[in-house]
Structure formats: C-alpha cells, structure tokens
Amino acid sequence: MPSSIANHPDRLFPADRAVREIARSLHAKVENLPIISPHGHVDAAMIANDASFPDPTALLLSPDHYVTRMLHAHGVDLAQLRVGGSQGASPLEAWKIFAKNWHLYEGTASGYWLRQEFTEVFGLDDLHIDDEHAESTYRAIEAKIAEPSFRPRALMEQFNIEVLATTDDPLDSLEAHDRLAADPSFAPRVLPTFRPDAYIKFWGADFAQRADKLIQTAGDGQAGYDGYLAAMANRRAYFVEHGAVSSDHGAQTPTTLKLTRDEAAELFTKGLAGTASYAEALAFEAHMMYQQAAMAVDDGLVMTMHPGVHRNTHPHTLETFGPDTGHDIPFAVDYAGGLAPMLADFGTAPGFHFIPFTIDETVFSREIAPLAGFYPSVFIGAPWWFLDAPDAMMRFRSAVTETAGFSRSSGFIDDTRAFCSIPARHDASRRVEASFLARLVAEHRVTEERAHQIIVDLVDGAPRRAFKL
Amino acid sequence: MPSSIANHPDRLFPADRAVREIARSLHAKVENLPIISPHGHVDAAMIANDASFPDPTALLLSPDHYVTRMLHAHGVDLAQLRVGGSQGASPLEAWKIFAKNWHLYEGTASGYWLRQEFTEVFGLDDLHIDDEHAESTYRAIEAKIAEPSFRPRALMEQFNIEVLATTDDPLDSLEAHDRLAADPSFAPRVLPTFRPDAYIKFWGADFAQRADKLIQTAGDGQAGYDGYLAAMANRRAYFVEHGAVSSDHGAQTPTTLKLTRDEAAELFTKGLAGTASYAEALAFEAHMMYQQAAMAVDDGLVMTMHPGVHRNTHPHTLETFGPDTGHDIPFAVDYAGGLAPMLADFGTAPGFHFIPFTIDETVFSREIAPLAGFYPSVFIGAPWWFLDAPDAMMRFRSAVTETAGFSRSSGFIDDTRAFCSIPARHDASRRVEASFLARLVAEHRVTEERAHQIIVDLVDGAPRRAFKL
C-alpha cells in the first residue's frame, strides 16, 4: 500500500546518502526560524478583520490562478472553478473537479505546496485527494476553517510568520495595516508595499482616472505631470509612515530612461488624453522607473522590479474572469541594457536597494549576478513565479552563486495570495538551499561549518538586509 | 579488455544506486510498449515498396546529416561521404572514413544511437567500429540488409512501431500511404503529414511555380490568393482523408499575424512576382501560420511548429550538396509574443491542438510551459533536433514539469530519416523519462506508484492524446 510522501523528513533532499545527511543537518538549522515574507499578495484586511475563511474552494482553489490554470489547460471551464466571482458550479462541485484532477499536479510546484497544506495545515491524508473522497475532504477542510484556531491571525502566529508584506494601491488608506500595528496582542508585522503600476501604464484600464485621482489626492495642489510626480512622492512617504519598506513594479520591460521634465510632461499629457503610442507609453514607464529609483534614494524604500510578462494574453478570459487568471506569459528581458541609465546615476547611491526579479532564467548568470557582484544597490531577486519550484531554485543557486556568492540575495519571496501555502513555500526553499549547500560541502567547496552559517544568513539575514527589516 | 557498453541494461540511468534501482523498475514498465512516432522523415514509398535497403553507407551514413556534419567539421569533404547524391568515394570508402573517425561521436546523441543500431539491429560488436574492421563491419551490414527479415516492413514490425508519420508535400498523391493502409497483412499505421513550407515561403526555391501549381491543382477554379487559400484547405482535407493527423510547419519565426484578406492578397501577389521584401515574406508566413491554425480548428489536423533555424547557412555547401546537409543553425525565438494573435483567437477553440517545438532551450521554462499550463490547445513539444539527447532531454523535463506537470507533453518525437535508429531513439527517451522520474521518487516528490502511471502516460498516452491517435 502506498504511503504518503507529504511529510517525509527527507523530501526535496538529494538522493545521495552522504549529501542527504549534510542537507538534513543544514535544514535542521533553519527549519524553525521565523518566516520573513517581504513580498506577497495576502490581503491585510483579511488579517485585520480576522474573520473565518470562507469555504474550501474560495480559500484554496478559485483565487489561486496557478492552480486553476492547470485545470483550464485540461479543458475545465474557469466558471466551474468559481474564478473571478463566477458561479458556474457550487463550491463543493468545484472542489470535486479539482479533486478528480489532482493527479495533474504531480511534479508541479503547486502540487507540492498543496500536498503540504493538505497534510500539515489541514491534517488530511493527501492520498485521499481524489474523486472518491472529494466530499469528505471538502467537509473536513470546511470543519477546520470554522475553528477559531484557523482564523487568519491565529494561523499567522501558528505559521511563525514574523513579517508579512502585502501589495497595495498607492491610494489605499492602509487602515488595515494600522489596525494590525496598533494591536499589542498581535506580534507579526504586516507591512504595506507601494505598487503604482496602474498609475504609470498608459495602456492600463482607467489610467487617466487613476492618475487624475492621484494628483487630486496628493499632488500638493499642482496639476499635470508636476502634480503627478509630487503625488507619487507624497504617497510613497505616506506608505513609509505606515510601515512600508519597499515599492514594487511590474514593469513591462526592465528599461529605465531619464527624460527631461518637459519630455516626460508631454508624454504624460498624451497618456492622459489616450493619444500616446505604445512606444511612448513604454518610454514613460521607463522614465517613471528611473523616477521611482530617484525617489527611493530619497525616501529609502527598497525598489523591487519584475518585468518581462505579457499580461492577460487571452482576451476572452480577461473579459469573462478578469486579470490574474493564469494567462500571463513571460518573455525574454534585457536587464543589462535596461537598467544602465538608472544604475549609472544611482547604482552606488547610499542606502539605495534595487531587487530585480525575473521569470527569464537566462539573466541569472548573464546579467543579474554580475550586476549584484559589483553594484552595492543590486540584490539578487529570488526565483519568481514559475521559478520558485525545487528544480528551478536549484538552477538559480547554481547560476548566481559562483559569480555573486551567497551574500547578495533577497532571501526567499513567496509572492503568494495563497495564505495557507506560505509555510510550505518557505520550507521548500529552505530545503533547496540546504540541498545546494550540501552538495558544495560534499564537493569540498565549502566547509560544513561555514555552510551552517550561510544557510542561516540566506534564510534569515538576507531578507532583513535586502528589505531593511 | 574493454567490454561494450552498448547493451548495458543500466545505460543512461543515474549513477546513484537507489535512484538507478527506481529508474530500472520504471523503464521496465515501458520498455516493450509499441513505438508511436507521430513525426519524422521516413519515406512512405520505401516502406510501401519494401525493397531491400541499399548499401550500408546509403542506409546509415550519407542521408543522415547529423552524422556527416561531424566528419565535415573534421575536414572531410561531404562528397567523400556521398552526400546529396555525390560520389567522391565508393560506398565502402565512405564507410571507412566514418569507421576511422567513429571516436568523434563519443558523447554525442548520434553516437549513442548508432552504437545501439550497430549492436541491437545489426548484431555487430561496436568496439569493432574502427579503421581496422571497417571493411568487415561494412560487409556484415551488407549481408544483413540483404536478408528478407531486414526489409523495411519486416523491420518496422520487429521494431514494434505501431504508428509512423511521414512528412509530405501538399501535392503528394499519398499513393504509398494508401497502398500500406490497404494491405491487411501490414499492421503498423503509416500516416502522412501535411508540410506546406515550400508553398508559403516567398524566398524558397520555385515558390511561384509551386504556388501556381497548388492553385491549379486544388484551387476550386479560383485564382490568386483566394484560390491559394482554398487549395490549402482542400489539400489539408485530402490529407485528412488519407489518414493524416497533423500539419507541420518549419516557420522562420513563431510569429503569427492576422492580416485582412486584401492585405494578404497584396503580399501574395508580390510574392508570386518575386518583388516582396524579406519583411513582407515573413509577414505573409506569419499570416499563413494564423490561417493554418484557423483551418486546423475546422479540419482537426494537429498543428506542429518548429521555428528558429537559419537554414542552409553555408551557400557553397547548399549549391554543391543541396539542403539538409548539416549547416542549419538555430537562433533565439519569441514564442510568447509570436503566438499571441493566434492564441487570442484559437487558444481555447475546441479540438485545436498546437505543438511548439524549439531548439532554443530558453523558451521551455519561460514560455512553452506557461502556455501549455493554461491553453488547452498547447501541448509541449518534446526536445527537438540537437536537444533530443540524454542530457538535453533531462534539462527539458526539469524546465517544464514544475510549471506544467507531466500531462501536457507531445510524447517523444524522433523526427528522423534514419529508420534503423528509431528504436534506439525511443528507448533513450524512455530511459531519460525513467531517470527523471526516479529522481523525483527518490526526493519524495512523487510516489513510486504514481511514477509508474506517469511514465506509461508519457510514453503511450501523451502522443496519442496530443496527436489524436
């Protein structure tokens, strides 16, 4: 009879016995360290309100587009999964579809995390995630999340999350963050992150309205581009006052550009009027990336960037179910050329921290590690999106370490809206770090003593250093 | 004394004992499954006619440009190898050159397959492939292929090939395929594949003549672009009637483009007249890729694409020996952007199957796996050309699985004109799949029970599903 592999103590460790032995001892060193999550998509209000989670489908399935996309690829209508508020099936029916197709996730990162959640968070037997047991597992999760110990705040403490950053609209009042910070009975830090994408991309929905509102709200009474720039700086300051440590930018490309005030203002006017070409929109975005860096030098917010993704490639799905529904597709990026203007001016600016992320693996060894190996401002962003999976994380480590060592990385980034998967994600990362280091120890490239220090630094020191925590 | 490694039961399996043990058991599960070869370049007439193979050089050496190119790289004149009908040496002399240089293939995919052919198909001692034994091995192969049991049909049944797709000109009568299908004594299916490249690329030899002939033959009496489009659809239908399951496209780039009828007709006129620029030729090809997809939605042919190759880079070699002589060189491709217009319109069209292949490994994790992880129409094309080798296949699996799982792939594609290498190629692929899965089992990421199901699906289920077999 097969037995579950979910909680096998050696999961993700290399098969070789000697290496595995080392990996075990390295992992033991960091297994129980608190979770630092400096970037992600959990909703602060959810934690602040601390209501029970809704049904299992709404908690684990519908909002997680890494999960729903796989079912969609196998012909399941997203409406059946209640994606984007759709209701083509009941929560239980949606769950049954998922359970029946659970085998599709074999070998995937999502499958690994879900398996760990099922067993470690919900106490299920993962071998029962199937057609036959679909209703009983649904009911079991339902019962669990009705318990007070499964409310967000309790879970967050149970998960040993010390810091959790959210991703927020520049005009958000950050009231939920304030409530959490003001509560002496709640120890974890929940920090906002300044994410101005929608106020920068001319081609985004409602750009003009958003920009107008930004100027009106925080433009110091100035109009047009000057008001816009002032409002950006003011809202960044507001975020800093409310605990933010970073701004985050889903730029189309890594290009940065320093336009004159008048050039930028002219583009901005076109953007508001809806008359800018796509090339002009990209130029304005590149200019604003430069400006965000300039502001970061002043206000100290860490700047993270993750370019290189065609968003919402399937128009019908976007119209029907909204964005973040699984059809964002990465493309190749040029960090070396793109960042040049910004790094020429701010690359050695005191206190400036810039963290490039990528879903284009080719830039790890070619561009990001060389940049981080010279510029004190550049930290190597952890594997992102499709790359925060065991094999990909191992390739990442191999690609960057020989050029930039272990000391220049951002620490693991879970980047997730799947709250219950956070412990599994961080643990998987720690297991991969242990496995990578164990190989270097076995190959006599690092002493075991140093490896113990390095893994603690990777897990705990690196994110604190990179994100100024 | 060295002993041959050719038939070592553990060849290609990982060295680690525990992992190897698992790999062995996984491989045993699929070792004897029938071969499904949904894309390749074997000639249907050869099988239909069932004549004895010609001499060893004509069978194994001259037509296989993966083999001849290596000798060319070491200074051998292709004429000495009887490439492209040249006769700079006798078949035996050509064979001697090859045998003397056999060591050059150490570590290569071609070397691996040839070694398996020599030993398993021809019963030779591969340690005798050298200068000293060149004539005796030549004579031994010569004797073998004179035996009735070495005729194509007999071999095909001995090789346990259930399905073999050929690659055919759109105007081919498919008479050979018909003869085979009509023969009740011959069990394997030999299917045609619709390959219209030469009728789409303005820059190809004789484009205008070919297009004219296409229109005349199947254009429903219409002229120009309308006749051309009708003829394409009609010949696709003809192929479907004669058993084809797929169309194949060696597009220059993965770009797809939806032009209006008039825009396309204008380009087509220029193409016929020989006045189109290269950019216009590429635009027309991109438009025709879109059109092929539209037709596939109607007629159900699976669409395979393998862009990103500079063909015939050495003009002198092309002039002297023709195309397919070893100097096609891959370049980087952009699938994410290129397919956008096509997937926007047909990405979720019922029954549409699109299989992208690549020789640019970077798109596996960055573009192809994410596409196949959302679009039900996109299947992950197996490693292609230079990448269907053990290490490259392992990198492929590692690159795509964590994002798209095991269920979205095309199955192994041998893509070969080297008939006798087919069993070795498929077996090598099965060994790599077993090795990859064995590691996941050893790392407690997949149960051994599930791995047994997965490998059967990868080898047998995937190609049937992707190619509608």
Added chain:
Amino acid sequence: MPSSIANHPDRLFPADRAVREIARSLHAKVENLPIISPHGHVDAAMIANDASFPDPTALLLSPDHYVTRMLHAHGVDLAQLRVGGSQGASPLEAWKIFAKNWHLYEGTASGYWLRQEFTEVFGLDDLHIDDEHAESTYRAIEAKIAEPSFRPRALMEQFNIEVLATTDDPLDSLEAHDRLAADPSFAPRVLPTFRPDAYIKFWGADFAQRADKLIQTAGDGQAGYDGYLAAMANRRAYFVEHGAVSSDHGAQTPTTLKLTRDEAAELFTKGLAGTASYAEALAFEAHMMYQQAAMAVDDGLVMTMHPGVHRNTHPHTLETFGPDTGHDIPFAVDYAGGLAPMLADFGTAPGFHFIPFTIDETVFSREIAPLAGFYPSVFIGAPWWFLDAPDAMMRFRSAVTETAGFSRSSGFIDDTRAFCSIPARHDASRRVEASFLARLVAEHRVTEERAHQIIVDLVDGAPRRAFKL
C-alpha cells in the same frame, strides 16, 4: 575543529562514490600535464624583467577586478583597495579589508582559486584568512614573494606552464616576448596576441589618434582606410613573426559584415572625424571582424572573439578608477545570425580557425555547438569570464557535448591577469572535465578506457589543435 578543504584530493568531484572513483582516476591522468594557456592577460614584461612581485595587495588584490568588485558590492570604496592606482589605504590596510570579508567569496570561483593559491602557492592556512590573522598572512606572503624562487620566471616553471599567451597592443614592439624567446635558459613559450579593439571601435578613447598612429607606423605610406587596412595586415604579420598564434577581439556584438571598400572607407572617415553614429560605429566594427577573418585566412592567426559585454557601465567608477574595474555586464548575443556573412565566405577556408567565446550561456547548445559541429573553422570557446567556474563549466560541457562531441573545443582558457591563480584555474577545469566524463562513464555512455583518452585530448590536445601550438 574545522579542517581546510583547500587541498582535499576529491575537491570538485561528484559526491557519488562510484562516480568519484572514476573522476579520481581520470583526473590523475591529466593532473601533471603541462599548462597550456593560449589566452590571458599576464604582462610579458613582468616575466621578461623577472623582478620580484610587489606587495601582496598589488599582487593578489588591487588588479583583480573579480576580487575587488565583490568588496565593492558590499560597500567598500575601491580606493581602499588601491584599484587603478588609487591609494585610499596602505597595502596592508587594503589587505585587512579583504581578509575581514573573505567569507563573501564562499561558493564563488574567485574564492576557490584564491583558497588554492593561499595554500598551494603561498603555503598558508586558508582558515587564517580573516580579520584576526590579516597582518600575519600579509607578512607571510610578503616574505614569500621576496624569495628568488617566487620571481615570475621561477614560478612559471614551477607552475609547469608550457605556453602562455599575453594580450598586446598592435603597435607593441613585442620586445619583452623577444627577450624571453631569445633566452635559452627559459623553457616556457610566452606568445603575444594581436588585440586591435582600440583601433577599431570608433567610440573608444583616442580612436582617431590610435588609428592615425597605426597608419603612420605600418600603412605602407598609404593614407586613410587603405593605409589602415594595410597597417592591420602588416602588424598582424609582425605579430606572427614574433610568435603570435592568435588575434583576439572583444567585439561589441558577434555581427560580421562585408562592406565594399568605398562603404567602409566612408565610415572610417566619419570615425576619424568623430561624426559616426553608434550604429555606424557598430557597422564598421562588424566589417572589420569580417576583414580580420579574411586576413586570418591569409596569415593563419587563430581568431578569437568574445562579444556581448557592456563595458564600464558605471561612469563614475570609470572616471575615478579606469576600465577593468568590475562593472562590465554581459548581455545576450546572436552568434547564429552575426557570424553568417563571415562563415559563408570563410567557414570552410583551409586553416582558418575561429573561436567564439560567450558569457551568454544560452548560445552554447543553441548556436555554438551546432556551428562547431559543421564548420571545420569553428572551435567551441571554453567557458569565459563569469562562466569559468565549476558549476558553469559543467553546464557548458552538458550543453555542447551531445551536439559537437569532445573534439571541437578550444581547451581551457584562463583569461587571467592573476598570475598566481593559473595553476588553480587549470586544475579546477581538469577536475570538472574529469567529473563530467566520470558521470558519462557511470551512465555507460562512454567507456572508461575512452574517457581516459578523451580527457588527455581535452586538456592537452584541444588547445594545441585549436590554437595551432
């Protein structure tokens, strides 16, 4: 108590016992072969003059930008490290900064080489490279380099360097090389390399002056472009007469271009006048790469190229400390398209040898291996810059071997100005080759007997063959 790993006999070998056993035996075969270094940046005058090395900091730290950049990334001012002639700290103080930060190099290639140098060349305990022992290790190195046995010539013989190529200005008299060649008591060959970059790039410092001087010195009395071309050929001939075997080209991109004489002359005039656009400068460089190839066909110099690097990306550092100070950042290259004009004309020219290097790993499997697998002129350049590190070298071998075998490579290239690191670099490469081959043996892909022949050829035969030594 931790013990040093520096001299562990199994360092860099795979952990698996069976594979390690094979790797050991393969490494033993080549461990003591002489070092052939056909490309690097050691100064011939230093060897010819044979003076003692200056202080430890000037020998090991200040000029090695792979080392100083890591400290810079951690906030150390390059002036404190005496980079580019700066004197922000005494040599001992600079050394102390380095020693204190030695842990930053864990896992890096530089760290590996330095550790080997400290222990094998200087007899230090590498566990004493720290804050506490900084002064004593400094003094120990200081004492060592004062000994006559630590003069460059003695070390070169002790290092068992048979051939060492330097990199030289086209107008260099090569007097130092002549002195060395004329000395019967000095066995190693020190060969010049023709590096005309500064005479080709319009955007380089003092381009016009350099070009003028070149024409005046060697232009056969001709003016302008004709004199320039003649002078190039003449100085190449001068280098050949003085022992050079190769020319080296740090081209911006791999593009080659065949312009007419008049087109090229017009660009050249603009270049001299400082009125050429960047695109025109690139076109001229591409044309000159084609011309260098044409000259190589005539004079037999091997042509090496390493494009794809944004040089001196940080203007302030360039101004303050000069070039080669750690902020050159690689970018993606297109070898397949770029080399087409050159290979069309010279790809099979007798005696022409072209060796492409890259810091963009993606071209190894996609472009370089396919090119070298057909064109007799193309040899696969060894991993370069950030890629000559254990994991990267392993990825390289895996990427190229299945397509091009073992016989088409350049052999290891240390490319270093860090003289004392040469033995460690070559030994690391040999260990990686042994490890890669050992895996193939363990996987029954190559016999152990053949692997022994292959590794000798990789280490000794390949560089002699590729560089005509």
